[in-house]
Amino acid sequence: MTRPDGLPGQIPHFIGGKQVPSISGATFDNLDPLTNQAYCTVAAGEAADVSAAVAAARSAFADGPWAGLLPRARARILHAIADAIESRDEHIAQLEAWDTGLPITQARGQARRAAENFRFFADLVVGLHEDAFRVGDSQLNYVVRQPKGVAGLITPWNTPFMLETWKLAPSLASGCTVVLKPAEWTPLSASLLPEIMAEAGVPDGVFNIVQGIGEDAGAALVAHPDVPLISFTGETTTGRIIMRSAADHLKSLSMELGGKSPCVVFADADLERALDGAVFGVFSLNGERCTAGSRILVERSIYDEFVARLAERAQRVTVGPPSDPATQIGALVHREHYERVLAYVAIGQAEGARLVAGGRRPQHLTEGNFLGATVFADVEPEMRIFQEEIFGPVVCVTPFTDEAEAVALANDTKYGLAAYVWTGDLKRGHRVARAIQSGMAWLNSHNVRDLRTPFGGIKASGLGHEGGHHSIDFYTDQRVIHVAVGDPGTPRFGVSTAS
Numbered sequence: 001m002t003r004p005d006g007l008p009g010q011i012p013h014f015i016g017g018k019q020v021p022s023i024s025g026a027t028f029d030n031l032d033p034l035t036n037q038a039y040c041t042v043a044a045g046e047a048a049d050v051s052a053a054v055a056a057a058r059s060a061f062a063d064g065p066w067a068g069l070l071p072r073a074r075a076r077i078l079h080a081i082a083d084a085i086e087s088r089d090e091h092i093a094q095l096e097a098w099d100t101g102l103p104i105t106q107a108r109g110q111a112r113r114a115a116e117n118f119r120f121f122a123d124l125v126v127g128l129h130e131d132a133f134r135v136g137d138s139q140l141n142y143v144v145r146q147p148k149g150v151a152g153l154i155t156p157w158n159t160p161f162m163l164e165t166w167k168l169a170p171s172l173a174s175g176c177t178v179v180l181k182p183a184e185w186t187p188l189s190a191s192l193l194p195e196i197m198a199e200a201g202v203p204d205g206v207f208n209i210v211q212g213i214g215e216d217a218g219a220a221l222v223a224h225p226d227v228p229l230i231s232f233t234g235e236t237t238t239g240r241i242i243m244r245s246a247a248d249h250l251k252s253l254s255m256e257l258g259g260k261s262p263c264v265v266f267a268d269a270d271l272e273r274a275l276d277g278a279v280f281g282v283f284s285l286n287g288e289r290c291t292a293g294s295r296i297l298v299e300r301s302i303y304d305e306f307v308a309r310l311a312e313r314a315q316r317v318t319v320g321p322p323s324d325p326a327t328q329i330g331a332l333v334h335r336e337h338y339e340r341v342l343a344y345v346a347i348g349q350a351e352g353a354r355l356v357a358g359g360r361r362p363q364h365l366t367e368g369n370f371l372g373a374t375v376f377a378d379v380e381p382e383m384r385i386f387q388e389e390i391f392g393p394v395v396c397v398t399p400f401t402d403e404a405e406a407v408a409l410a411n412d413t414k415y416g417l418a419a420y421v422w423t424g425d426l427k428r429g430h431r432v433a434r435a436i437q438s439g440m441a442w443l444n445s446h447n448v449r450d451l452r453t454p455f456g457g458i459k460a461s462g463l464g465h466e467g468g469h470h471s472i473d474f475y476t477d478q479r480v481i482h483v484a485v486g487d488p489g490t491p492r493f494g495v496s497t498a499s
Contacts, residue, residue: 002323003039004094011042011187013049013211014194016056017204023048028213030187033101033331033338034321034368042187045212050179050220053208057150057177058226060205067147067175071125078122078173080200085115085165088196092189096161097322099188101331101369104323106285110162117162120451121169121471128472138486145476147175148252152227154218154242156234157183157333158288158391164190167231170471172206179208179227181218183234185334187211214238225249229475232256233290235389236415236460243463254464254474256290256456258389259417262410263293264400264432267302269422270444271309277446278395279313281420283373286329287393288337290461291418291440291447295379295386296397297409303399307356307377310397314357314373317393319365329393331369338369341392345374348385353396354378381412389415403428407435417457418447439465 011030012019021027022043029038043049061067066074085092092114093107102110132142151171155164160183171178182190190209197207210217214234222230222245229252232242236257246253263281265274281293298306322330332338345359358374371393379386379396386396400406410419410432419438423429426443433441439457442448449455454465466474 004091004098006091007039007095007098007188008191009040011040011191011211013043013045013053014207014209015049015053016208017198019194022046022212023052028184030099030185031334032098033333033335036335036369040188042184043211045181045210045217045220047216047220049210049212050217050224053179053210054150054221054224054226056205057179057208060203061147061149061177064177064203064205066177066203066206069175071128071173074173074175075122075126077201078118078169081196081202082115082118082122084196084199085111085118088192089115092161092192094323095192096159096189097330099186100157100160100333101322102159102285103327103330105325105327107322110159114162114165117165117169117451121173124468125173125472128469136486138484138488140483140485141480142483143478143480145174145472145478148475148477149176149228150226151176151178151475152221152224152230153178153180154214154221154230154232154234155180155182157186158285158290160186161189163233164193166466167233168193168207170466171231171475172202174472174475176475177206177208179210179221181210181212181214181221184211184213185337219245222246222251223248228252230254231466231474239463252474254456254466255462256466257417257460257462258415259290259292259457259461260295260387260389260413260415261291261293261418261420261438262436263296263420264406264410264422264436265296265298265302265306266406266423266425266428267299268424270424271302271306273444274422275306275309275313277420277422278310279317281446282395283314283317283329283393286332288333288391292391293418293420294390294395295410295413296395297400297406298397299406300399300401307375307397310395311356311375311377314375317373319362319370319372329371329373332371332392333369335369337391338371341371341390341394344385344388344390344392344394345371348376348379348383348394348396351380351383351385353380353383353385358393381409387413403432407432410436414460415457416459417461418442420446
């Protein structure tokens with residue numbers, strides 16, 4: 001892959017409107033996933049750096065204009081942020097592909113989504129209404145929204161730029177100031193945000209970045225007493241740690257965690273469309289997506305045909321350098337993650353699942369974190385590859401006999417993020433979509449997002465929902481003011497009733 005222009009040698013923090021190194025001077029290396037060679041150093045944030053960022057954000061919240069701006073004024077700045085992103089979208093995509101290993105065509109789509117996140121929440125906050133309630137002629141009750149304060153945003157390494165903006169846009173639209181802690185494996189695209197925010201007119205201190213390792217910078221952000229809310233996207237194990245730490249200060253939490261989402265294919269489905277959805281749903285974004293349909297459940301009467309066609313499609317999925325427009329699966333993000341995914345391939349084989357496609361590095365790619373699109377058939381529900389999130393281009397296929405068994409298999413994991421149902425019987429489709437324990441379900445569709453709808457999971461897949469007004473609800477406090485406009489008829493305690 002050709003090295004993109006504008007790669008930095010160092011990536012600092014951004015605190016109070018300034019690029020700054022770590023107070024301790026500590027750094028760590030950032031690797032590209034094609035060679036696993038270091039190409040820059042990154043400031044390694046610690047508690048002192050987080051404290052400085054929180055202080056800047058708290059000062060900007062309490063003393064600056066941001067929290068008090070009218071929604072239209074904030075919206076103008078959010079639209080300017082979107083303009084600045086769009087003017088750099090190709091550069092953002094190139095940096096994202098370089099840093100994450102995502103195919104360039106998919107990285108371009110994520111850059112466009114990032115701009116749309118800001119436009120959507122800019123428009124939403126302008127049109128958002130506050131409730132009012134009249135109690136006869138005696139009382140008027142109305143609700144006011146106020147930003148909660150400093151928002152701590154902790155983002156993952158898959159599609160990092162888009163997911164950073166997914167949290168930044170509603171938090172800024174709501175009037176919060178923010179401290180962003182990007183994933184340590186993919187800090188590159190976030191390093192563009194300071195100039196984007198400055199160009200758009202975001203006041204100093206409103207937006208801050210602390211780079212660093214999750215156990216250091218992330219943990220310090222969660223534990224900081226002046227950060228009243230944390231939005232986190234990442235793995236379930238880390239989510240549990242965050243929840244325990246946040247409990248000490250009763251912080252508001254929004255957590256989108258792991259997934260092991262079922263893709264249920266009934267015999268009466270349009271098989272070509274179902275194959276399209278299944279293949280795209282697990283192999284796009286290198287399989288490193290929380291909503292991947294990584295368990296395909298197929299009705300037994302079409303099982304053999306479906307497995308054969310799925311394996312054939314998987315073998316034709318193009319694996320190659322992220323910069324090649326023909327690439328459909330690029331390089332996995334980091335060598336540690338690559339080794340973890342390969343370990344799951346070995347586990348699947350040891351457990352007795354039938355490997356029908358992939359499972360190894362393509363022969364034409366001699367270095368880097370590359371894995372061919374991998375399909376396991378005859379996967380039993382007790383197998384680890386059925387139960388555990390792999391987060392790579394690996395899919396399990398399991399047969400079912402009837403609707404009841406399909407639902408039971410779909411629900412037979414600790415996760416509950418997404419689900420996909422393919423059937424020609426819409427009554428059954430609605431019924432099964434409701435019966436599957438997931439925060440989101442798509443019927444006869446792959447994962448097409450509507451930014452107005454709640455996004456989140458149940459069970460071990462998350463806590464709370466963001467998206468549309470649900471995001472604004474999270475980043476604001478709703479307070480109700482009760483006003484007497486007539487005689488409320490207050491009982492007169494302490495007044496003598498004697499004649």
